[in-house]
Amino acid sequence: xxxxxxxxxxxxxxxxxxxxxxxxxxxxxxxxxxxxxxxxxxxxxxxxxxxxxxxxxxxxxxxxxxxxxxxxxxxxxxxxxxxxxxxxxxxxxxxxxxxxxxxxxxxxxxxxxxxxxxxxxxxxxxxxxxxxxxxxxxxxxxxxxxxxxxxxxxxxxxxxxxxxxxxxxxxxxxxxxxxxxxx
Numbered sequence: 001x002x003x004x005x006x007x008x009x010x011x012x013x014x015x016x017x018x019x020x021x022x023x024x025x026x027x028x029x030x031x032x033x034x035x036x037x038x039x040x041x042x043x044x045x046x047x048x049x050x051x052x053x054x055x056x057x058x059x060x061x062x063x064x065x066x067x068x069x070x071x072x073x074x075x076x077x078x079x080x081x082x083x084x085x086x087x088x089x090x091x092x093x094x095x096x097x098x099x100x101x102x103x104x105x106x107x108x109x110x111x112x113x114x115x116x117x118x119x120x121x122x123x124x125x126x127x128x129x130x131x132x133x134x135x136x137x138x139x140x141x142x143x144x145x146x147x148x149x150x151x152x153x154x155x156x157x158x159x160x161x162x163x164x165x166x167x168x169x170x171x172x173x174x175x176x177x178x179x180x181x182x183x
């Protein structure tokens with residue numbers, strides 16, 4: 001499949017998500033290593049449900065497939081959801097589904113690209129996310145991109161008799177460092 005290069009970084013680019021991408025996303029979403037980090041481990045994601053989710057993202061938000069630049073292979077997804085254009089805010093969702101691409105900086109770069117898009121193309125002012133306290137790798141990536149913790153829902157996630165906090169983070173448009181969107 002040929003992917004469109006909507007936003008291009010050094011190591012990856014973001015391509016508009018398509019219903020044809022549903023199969024690979026469903027496979028990632030059913031991988032416990034991936035879905036525990038996203039909080040979706042208990043969800044039963046079928047191909048049909050994933051296709052419906054993708055179609056909903058296309059209608060109600062901005063969804064992208066994260067593509068490795070060196071081989072044009074999809075490695076994950078990112079999206080802006082819960083978009084409120086009146087108050088200029090949105091929520092970020094992202095995951096790297098291809099575990100061979102974990103710890104390579106691709107997620108961090110994809111976050112910077114979608115933040116740039118959100119702040120400089122669709123004119124959002126505040127982007128928030130939720131992450132579980134055990135997901136140190138994701139928290140580190142978010143902090144690298146400029147996100148700050150704004151609160152916690154304590155002991156809100158239980159996995160294997162261990163309790164974890166849900167961490168809320170956000171970033172404002174003026175806190176984004178660097179931009180690819182320039183005239």
